[in-house]
Amino acid sequence: MTIRMRLTLWYAVIFSVSLLVIGFAMYSELVLETRAKIAHHHRATIDDDAGVDITQIIFIYGGSAIVVGLLGGWWLTRRAFAPVAALTTAAERIHEGNLTQKIPRSGSGDELDRLTDVFNAMTTRLAGSFQRIREFSLHASHELKTPLTVLHGELETDLNNEALPSTQREKILGQLDEIQRLTKIVDGLTLFTKADAGQIELKFAPLALNEIVRDVFEDAQILAKPANISVNLAACENISVHGDRHRLRQLLLNLTDNAVKYNQPGGTVEFSLRRDGAGAELKISNTGKNIPPEILARVFERFFRGDPAHNSAVDGCGLGLSIAQWIVTAHHGDIRIASAENRTTVTVRLPLASEKANL
Numbered sequence: 001m002t003i004r005m006r007l008t009l010w011y012a013v014i015f016s017v018s019l020l021v022i023g024f025a026m027y028s029e030l031v032l033e034t035r036a037k038i039a040h041h042h043r044a045t046i047d048d049d050a051g052v053d054i055t056q057i058i059f060i061y062g063g064s065a066i067v068v069g070l071l072g073g074w075w076l077t078r079r080a081f082a083p084v085a086a087l088t089t090a091a092e093r094i095h096e097g098n099l100t101q102k103i104p105r106s107g108s109g110d111e112l113d114r115l116t117d118v119f120n121a122m123t124t125r126l127a128g129s130f131q132r133i134r135e136f137s138l139h140a141s142h143e144l145k146t147p148l149t150v151l152h153g154e155l156e157t158d159l160n161n162e163a164l165p166s167t168q169r170e171k172i173l174g175q176l177d178e179i180q181r182l183t184k185i186v187d188g189l190t191l192f193t194k195a196d197a198g199q200i201e202l203k204f205a206p207l208a209l210n211e212i213v214r215d216v217f218e219d220a221q222i223l224a225k226p227a228n229i230s231v232n233l234a235a236c237e238n239i240s241v242h243g244d245r246h247r248l249r250q251l252l253l254n255l256t257d258n259a260v261k262y263n264q265p266g267g268t269v270e271f272s273l274r275r276d277g278a279g280a281e282l283k284i285s286n287t288g289k290n291i292p293p294e295i296l297a298r299v300f301e302r303f304f305r306g307d308p309a310h311n312s313a314v315d316g317c318g319l320g321l322s323i324a325q326w327i328v329t330a331h332h333g334d335i336r337i338a339s340a341e342n343r344t345t346v347t348v349r350l351p352l353a354s355e356k357a358n359l
Contacts, residue, residue, distance in 0.1 A: 010079070014072035021068070083112045091119065099127035134193050141190040148186065152179050188319035192302065195326055202244040202330055206353045209241045209248070209280055213273045216252040223260045224269060234272040239280045240353040243331045251327040252284075254320040255346050259286040262344070279333075280352060285345035296339055300325045324348075 083106050090103040102120045105113050155176050159169065194200045213236055220231045241248075259269045267287035274281050291299065298304050303318040321337075324346075328335040333350040 010076050014068075014076065018068050018072070021064070083108075087112060087116060087119075094123060099123045099130065130196075134197050137189050137193040138197075141186045141193065144182075144186050148179055148183050152176065152183070155179065185319065188323060191323060192319075192326070195330075202247060204242055204244060206240055206242055207245050207248075209239045209243075209282070209350070210236050210273055212245065212249050212252060213271060213282065216249065216256055217271050219253065220256045220260065220269060220271070223256065224263075227260065227263065228266050229260060229263050230268050232268060232270045234270050236271070236273045237275055239273060239275055241280055241331070241350050242353045243350065247327045247330070251324050251348070252282075254324045255284045255348075258320055259284050259288075259344075259346075262286065263288040264342075275352075276349065278352060279349045282348040282350070283345055285343055287342055288344055290342055291337070291339040291344060296337060299337055300335075 086106075087103060094101060094103075100123075102123075103116050105116050107113070155172050158164065158172055159176075164172075191200070214233070217231065217233050217236075224231050256269070263269065263286045269284070269286045272281075272283045300321050301318075302322045325335055328348055328350070331350055333348060335346065335348045338345050338347070
């Protein structure tokens with residue numbers, strides 16, 4: 001039975017019941033009670049009371065009928081759209097990671113059941129499309145690694161030729177930089193493809209996050225030296241977390257690289273690691289140009305670069321923050337970026353080792 005037919009039948013029943021109630025009430029008041037009065041009272045008295053009786057009928061029974069109609073309409077609407085609300089709630093829970101999850105059917109065979117079937121079929125097709133994209137990205141990135149490695153090796157061999165003219169040497173160095181950039185993009189694509197497919201297994205273990213921060217702090221000083229950027233370690237408390245050392249180091253290096261690249265010459269990069277309640281709070285800030293709010297909302301998107309970096313000397317492919325977000329999420333943490341007054345701060349919160357062990 002269709003929804004339209006169900007609505008029609010339900011409302012017909014409600015309206016019929018309302019009419020029967022009104023009809024019975026009017027018949028009782030105007031016919032039965034009037035006959036009783038004729039039998040026991042004078043005709044004039046009946047005529048005087050007739051107007052009062054009709055008024056009472058209009059206000060009492062008419063009002064009751066209106067109330068019944070409103071309540072019935074509300075119940076009817078709620079009953080009719082309950083499956084729509086359930087379907088909407090179920091659809092809202094569908095995302096890229098659970099496209100194989102099906103929305104349950106109501107079993108009524110109506111339009112909503114058909115819509116549920118169509119939606120489930122659509123998610124199945126989307127799941128297949130995403131799977132094919134992941135397979136293509138994984139195969140393509142794997143196939144690109146070999147020629148890039150060969151080209152990189154050949155160019156490095158050419159650079160070892162002492163008789164190479166300076167102009168040719170500069171050209172080869174430029175080609176090496178582009179190959180290294182392409183290698184980073186391929187590595188990023190491989191990482192995301194495997195992560196989306198659930199093929200990356202993190203090696204969780206209790207570790208001292210402060211040690212990793214100090215190691216990256218030393219690397220940051222080397223990275224910042226060419227641009228005359230000072231690197232400060234404001235705080236570094238002894239904090240243990242439950243995580244993958246390699247990925248957490250990669251997280252800090254990505255954030256440090258951004259803090260140095262998107263800074264101003266002679267600027268500052270500051271690290272701080274503190275215990276904040278039940279978690280570890282890591283902050284990395286720089287004195288680069290502030291990020292507009294409309295761009296700040298998209299900085300974690302893959303391949304997104306908010307500034308005109310494609311026309312500048314800033315190197316990058318727009319995957320660093322996306323990788324950082326994936327690492328933090330995999331560690332059950334949270335990452336946020338705030339930017340104002342020529343200071344951008346990335347805040348990472350990770351659960352402590354004791355808290356993570358209870359998850």
